[in-house]
Amino acid sequence: DELMQDWAGRGVELVAVATGWRFQSRPEMRQFLDRLHPEKPPRYSRAAMETLAIxxxxxxxxxxxxxxxxxxxxxxxxxxxxxxxxxxxxxxxxEAPGRPALYATTRQFLDDLGLATLDQLPMLDGPPTAAVFDPGSAGQPSLLGDEPGQVALPLDEQPEDGDVIADFEPVFPTVEVPLAPTASLTTEGAAEAFPPADVPAADDPSPATLA
Known part of the structure; x- marks a missing residue:
């Protein structure tokens, strides 16, 4: 606490993260740092962000x-x-058919977000979910209705027929190209553009009658 107070009012601050403590620039200094070191943050697709959030x-x-x-x-x-x-x-x-891998976030994920624990993640709008990760929980909740506990196997017990992840190819963001405006015809314009065909009168002799 004393060290944090010593750095209060300066351009950097001491904060607690998942892996310990670190000095980082204050949020109000970001606009000045962006001018000194303009960097474009990496962009991720919406599918990647949704997967990470889940x-x-x-x-x-x-x-x-x-x-x-x-x-x-x-x-x-x-x-x-x-x-x-x-x-x-x-x-x-x-422990299910195929023994699928269980994924979780890392400490690096918390560090990059400037968080110390998962409890500091912002709350989601909507009904609360019972499957939020709890490090002190005795069992691991399942989204498929499995019984808690008895779901995770050690990593050293590799499955014989595990899934092989394909070589990584960069995922580029989707670019939306606006479509050209379609031409619309009014009733009068359509009549001028497509005049009705001449229909022979009923009393006109047909070719079969002339024959």
Whole structure:
């Protein structure tokens, strides 16, 4: 506390993070630091951010759990991208057919967010979820209705037929290209552009009659 008070009012501050303590610039100094060292933060796709959020709030989860929540297939590239960034890791395997890997966030994830514990994550809008990670919990909640506990296996017990993650390919953000405006015709314009065809009168002799 004394050290924190000594640095109060300066450009940097001493804060507690998941891995210990660190000095970091104060938020109000960011605009000046951006001028000195302009850097573009890495951009991640929406699918990657949704996957990371589900893991952070519902960990430990499998890829199947994430797919059930998002309603779409989770790409192996997204999982590997988050692992390479150091934000998630496999902590074990669920005792289920195929023994899928269980993913959870890392201390690096908390450090990058400037947090000390998962309890400091912002609350989600909506009904509370009972599957939020609790380090002191005796069992691990499952999104598939499994009994708590008996779900995670040690990492040293590697599955014989484990999933192989494909080589990472950068995930580029989707670019939306506006469509050209479609031309609209009014009733009068349509009549001018497409005049009605001449329809022969009923009493006109047809070719069959002339023959």
């Amino acid at each position: 893991i952070a709030y519902r960990q430990p989860v499998t890829r199947g759990d994430i797919e059930d929540i998002r309603g779409v297939t989770v790409s192996s590239q997204i999982v590997k991208q988050l692992e390479d960034r150091g934000w998630i890791e496999a902590i074990g395997y669920r």
